[in-house]
Amino acid sequence: MIKRNTLFTTDVSAYAKGSVISEFGNTKVLCTVMVEEKVPHFIKDTGSGWITSEYSMLPASTQNRKVRDSSRGKVDGRSQEIQRLIGRSLRSAIDLKKLGERTLWVDCDVLQADGGTRTAAITGAWLALRMACDSLLEEGLIKEDPITHQVAAISVGVVKGEVVADLCYDQDSAAQVDMNLVMDGNGDFIEIQGTGEESPFSMERLMEMLELGKKAIELLIQEQIIALIAHNEKKKLSK
Amino acid sequence: MIKRNTLFTTDVSAYAKGSVISEFGNTKVLCTVMVEEKVPHFIKDTGSGWITSEYSMLPASTQNRKVRDSSRGKVDGRSQEIQRLIGRSLRSAIDLKKLGERTLWVDCDVLQADGGTRTAAITGAWLALRMACDSLLEEGLIKEDPITHQVAAISVGVVKGEVVADLCYDQDSAAQVDMNLVMDGNGDFIEIQGTGEESPFSMERLMEMLELGKKAIELLIQEQIIALIAHNEKKKLSK
Amino acid sequence: MIKRNTLFTTDVSAYAKGSVISEFGNTKVLCTVMVEEKVPHFIKDTGSGWITSEYSMLPASTQNRKVRDSSRGKVDGRSQEIQRLIGRSLRSAIDLKKLGERTLWVDCDVLQADGGTRTAAITGAWLALRMACDSLLEEGLIKEDPITHQVAAISVGVVKGEVVADLCYDQDSAAQVDMNLVMDGNGDFIEIQGTGEESPFSMERLMEMLELGKKAIELLIQEQIIALIAHNEKKKLSK
Amino acid sequence: MIKRNTLFTTDVSAYAKGSVISEFGNTKVLCTVMVEEKVPHFIKDTGSGWITSEYSMLPASTQNRKVRDSSRGKVDGRSQEIQRLIGRSLRSAIDLKKLGERTLWVDCDVLQADGGTRTAAITGAWLALRMACDSLLEEGLIKEDPITHQVAAISVGVVKGEVVADLCYDQDSAAQVDMNLVMDGNGDFIEIQGTGEESPFSMERLMEMLELGKKAIELLIQEQIIALIAHNEKKKLSK
Amino acid sequence: MIKRNTLFTTDVSAYAKGSVISEFGNTKVLCTVMVEEKVPHFIKDTGSGWITSEYSMLPASTQNRKVRDSSRGKVDGRSQEIQRLIGRSLRSAIDLKKLGERTLWVDCDVLQADGGTRTAAITGAWLALRMACDSLLEEGLIKEDPITHQVAAISVGVVKGEVVADLCYDQDSAAQVDMNLVMDGNGDFIEIQGTGEESPFSMERLMEMLELGKKAIELLIQEQIIALIAHNEKKKLSK
């Protein structure tokens, strides 16, 4: 088994333009895309749109209750890193000019965490983004499809000397090397983030990890398409 | 119809001791109870336990995206009021001495808001609390049932001159009087919060609202029991 | 004795448009109303005015020194609840359209706390508001009186099985049921907030409390009028 | 007239060990001293006590409403400077060893500001401190008088080329040089803070200002003693 | 020796308009001046410019690591006092009208602290300000020299009964009286801040301190001029 089972449940929110619960094994992330008809000041009057992403874990998403950022008065460093990663990954896949002067808010809220929350978030968020853009196109708010490519993500690592993809929490805790890959539908890289905090890793190890990660992402890319087809069929029927 | 349809989906979280998605019409609130084996400093070494509640709205829970408290750096006044209300309501229903020196964290996260989120939260949270206490009893962590009575809540209001219970968002926005009732299984009051910001209301109006609210809560009390029975049956089967 | 002695000392501030020290027994609250010639952004350009209230306790107002909110970096939950209550109560009594595009800042600072600070604050703040509006009318800044009715507030509770109004701190600490009533000059309700955290209360108890509260508020309504007459006489003499 | 009229109204707070409303002209500052039976961690277990001072302006104390520090989420720079100055001035006058392991909280809250709030605060706070120490001595909580000297403060400045003491707000706004002096009962300096932001000043000017300031402080030192005598007489009578 | 050795190393920053490392003995402060082509809102549209100063200590500048303000979430009181002092001192020396609608940001970052960081900062910052204004004049951005006089600062104190200038950390810690003087090129005072927290000081002591401080500042005034000459020569050569 290259990776854990994946499940994308779409249309879970009444108010979001696109919404998906993305499950990688026992990890569950709620991904929603909402549209705001204005842009941050730094791109105002450029005709371009923007994508902002926020990532957060619900208190009951972890074995020991996760303290809310709002109680601590600030977003923790790890969450900031992850939401910046999600934002960059999605912006890489979109022509912001074609979006017009609007912001897409991509919220990824972890319902249950068992490793790989950021990769489940990115993979699900792309789906929600795809659906949100389809809505905008149908409503005539945008003329051309702004999405340029598909985006999916997977974690890979070295656990007890073996290269593994899509690590669950227990594997992640024991990993010597920990890597997250974000790739597009052509098998090109959007992000590589690998850390050998426990022990540095060789070029050979890196190659093995990239190869396994590539295979896992190819599967995700197919699964995203299947989820989209199902969503579109359902939409047709409900009309 | 006295109130909207209610649905309690239990056991939705792998890590919480008790968990419920509480639906009042289109309003959906995730209620979870987690146990922490310590208490806040102000009751330390008293042998007593504690219940703390936090309430929050997910960004996509509202028509216009709700800005996260963590982005604003503080919990907003309305959320604070609601979480204080939830905490008081649940503490009224429990003998904290029998809980032992532990804290029950009750988290109410609004997935979808269409009026009455605080009452859906309280009613669902009591169910999750009941399940969490059952678990603690089964595991032998506590000896005696600490729960002293059932708790449910409903909103009532005056809309276009008519007294209505369980107001949806559109009714709530148009209400002249807005009231939340929290009651126990005996029909006694735990909390009454009524406000006639739009126009003061008479004693007669108050009586009508209390009467309708009482009826709606009687229904909720029955529905909680049915949900508990179903949950317990399911648990037996899964053993 | 239905309630404790009340004293309204008016014109205690040189810069405020209206100012009152409101005493309920040993509780003393400084209530001031200041005018700002602009409105919050959410009602800008609607022609309407606004009332904002802030509530705070001075460090020496309590037996054990009250830590300042500014030292803690945020307004505590209880203060937020109270200032929201004061704001709602006063806004219920005023036609904001007739106020024009200006904000009335109502500040309630507790000089000495012995129970019932929020009700002393509301009752005194209405007086200060009445005086501030009179000033605006005299100065020709507004044409029509924006105030639609009188507002006064009282606490009621159940202490050792007895229904009591205007509880002092010791009674409040021992109360099984704790309720705050805000009413207008016609005996209608503006706010009801009752909590039976210690023990749920019956409909009969509720009726007793409402009855006693109503009587106490009728007295306050008369005392407000007397204070206004005295204030106006004084003003005439000083011209 | 060397300085404006001064009025010290003592015993204005039921809970503080010492309390004074200090008036310098139209400036009114409420000064209270409360005792906490512990010390900050940096002097813990040294046997020594501590004095902490906080300074704040009430919203209605100024012509244009003063925004609360708690709304801004932090103490403003000017307030911090002033409360540090008050703390230093009072600590200079006390033998902290003789205080024992307790903290005296000195709160100075400006009720009305018409220039010289910091000097009215220091002068009144010393009086409140004196009364608080007398109480501690009477109650037997401390054995020896910890106060080593009297403290009073005055502002001096150059307005339209003239040296003036105890400047009101209008003078202060027009001053070319602005200086605050804190002195003891022997005519020695505790603090000198002079600023010629508008224009540098010569040694001769400095001498004139120091001379005038010294005279004004001598008057304050006498007025403090008179206020103390009155307070003590009142206390005797009330026994 | 009236004061410690002083060293001004100029042109240490590629991006600042003026930059100096100011050394007083072992104390080293990096002073930079940057130009922003807008002004704070409170002087907008007055045609006038502004000077804002910020002061901060690097973590390794002190014997025990200095915790960053950003980790604590706020600027500490001492730093605020110092940056307000630097700002006032420099604004006293400049005709803000001649600066045009721009802000000069004066940053003083302490690289190494051994007493007298604020005086080294002010003295170095004036130099950086002088260079920044020369650049603005050369670039034709301003027409007339806005600087009206020279500014330098020194600390003086009483250590073991002796009057000393330019105290190092060990002297400062042992000082009974601690004073900072800011003066201009004519020997006039811009700021005097003296504190006798350890023990009040007499008028005679004050005179001795002022005299010694004046001498030390005269030296600094000369050293600033020498540093400017060297800087200008270097600039000519590099053209």
Added chain:
Amino acid sequence: MIKRNTLFTTDVSAYAKGSVISEFGNTKVLCTVMVEEKVPHFIKDTGSGWITSEYSMLPASTQNRKVRDSSRGKVDGRSQEIQRLIGRSLRSAIDLKKLGERTLWVDCDVLQADGGTRTAAITGAWLALRMACDSLLEEGLIKEDPITHQVAAISVGVVKGEVVADLCYDQDSAAQVDMNLVMDGNGDFIEIQGTGEESPFSMERLMEMLELGKKAIELLIQEQIIALIAHNEKKKLSK
């Protein structure tokens, strides 16, 4: 030229155990290591030490003045990411058990930024860490060398279709792909962070970047050793 010129100036701080100004081209970062004789609570009583890193940019380090984190009240997301990266990289190179119960504070303050500040910081910080550990060994505070390998870092990117190492600011702004590599003395990877926000990149591109980065890091590894030898010689001479 594989990379820009590098310069390591050691022993620049009187109070830090190790200190280096690390220059990569025009980028200059002050790296200091200070020792605190306690550890964060999460590893207390484990016998293990800890390394914490903080990264910050001085206001004048950038073309347009960088607003201080302390003014904004929080550390920005980018800085947090970088300091977490520095911390992980250094912790990978040290046996925390051998450090004993103490914390090494690694501060990286950017004096001048022209691209590659995080890689200059890591490379310089390792040097400062090496010197700090040498000091601890000499002083007998630790018995065994805790450092397990050398650490250096470089940026690589694709600019106008070409693979480039050690990008300056202008190259960085124009880069399609942007990657940071942290490696050890054996040519193994500690961290890989690559982002193709502008356009996804192929496996071939990745290989070219890794190869060039590896070469540049080999040079840095040699230059670190040379800097260490010079530092040690200097130390011997100064004894």
